[in-house]
Amino acid sequence: MSLVAIGACYVDTILTTPYYPGEDEKLRASSISRRRGGNCPNTLEVLQQLIAHNLSAENISLDLIAVLPAKLSIASQQIQSAFEPHVRLAHCIYRENVTEPASSYIIKSQSSGSRTIVNYNALPEMTEKEFINIADRLGPRASWFHFEGRTPGVTLSCILYLRQKYQSVKISVEVEKPGRPGLQELAEEADVVFYSKSWAEGNGYHTPEECILQQSAVARKASLLCCTWGQDGAVARDTKSQVTIYSPAYSAEGFQVVDTIGAGDTFIAGILYALLCRGDEWNLSQKLGFANRLAGMKVSQEGFAGLARALESFQSE
Secondary structure, three states: OEEEEEOOOEEEEEEEEOOOOOOOOOOOOOEEEEEEEOHHHHHHHHHHHHHHOOHHHOOOEEEEEOEEEOOOOHHHHHHHHHHOOOEEOOOOEEEOOOOOOEEEEEEEEOOOOOEEEEEEOOOOOOOHHHHHHHHHHHHHHOOEEEEOOOOHHHHHHHHHHHHHHOOOOEEEEEEOOOOOOOHHHHHOOOOEEEEOHHHHHHOOOOOHHHHHHHHOOOOOOOOEEEEEOHHHOEEEEEOOOOEEEEEOOOOOOOOOOOOOOOHHHHHHHHHHHHHHHHHHHOOHHHHHHHHHHHHHHHHOOOOOOOOOHHHHHHHOO
């Protein structure tokens, strides 16, 4: 079994400041950190930890399809070393005329807890033709494709190709950016849909329940719909049984918010793990509860290291 995630891979530079600076203001950061980022790479980083912690899931392989700079560039070499051998990058697309990676510069305000992100990306996006060539090379080995929903027009064409050529594959998609046209059409073609709070609010929904219930009438091919709502938890709906479950955000004694970057990506990793590795062993409430726990534990620490411990604490209850 193989899960293939398709999305952008970024190099993040994170500056922590006492407050968000005003225009033309000089401000000293209290810390700086650099790490590999991007929605799908973050999800795969957490997912590979969970799979490695589960002996019965050892036969699941993980692949990333991302557009990267020249293969021998320092950035691509660092990205490869960060992932392999647990996540395969054999099907990534290298732009040999570009040496700089896609980059995010993130200002984290300690006073408000906000994060302001400035992106830079000179890499041409993946084309439909490039994806089709990769999908055909993967063939029937890939059983699940997860899309970031980055370029909806191209992504929709890729999904429709998979539906036509490889009808047994499962497809999940992330619907995140509120101002990005075409995401609704992606949701209508997927088996599993992850809605963000920002997208839901941007489309007139006031609660995750409202989003999920109304979307279930539109995303008719989906078997599972999930909507995260930050500190107010998340909602999931099994469209076959028409069961809707709410799960509060996870917090433990002494819980503090440390780093919210990648919390949504971590939640997605939790749901994908539950679907791929736990199946009918966990009910919908357990799957959603685990994903919330995983995301909550991520928020309480810097980065993604050691999140597999969520499995131990979850199973011990």
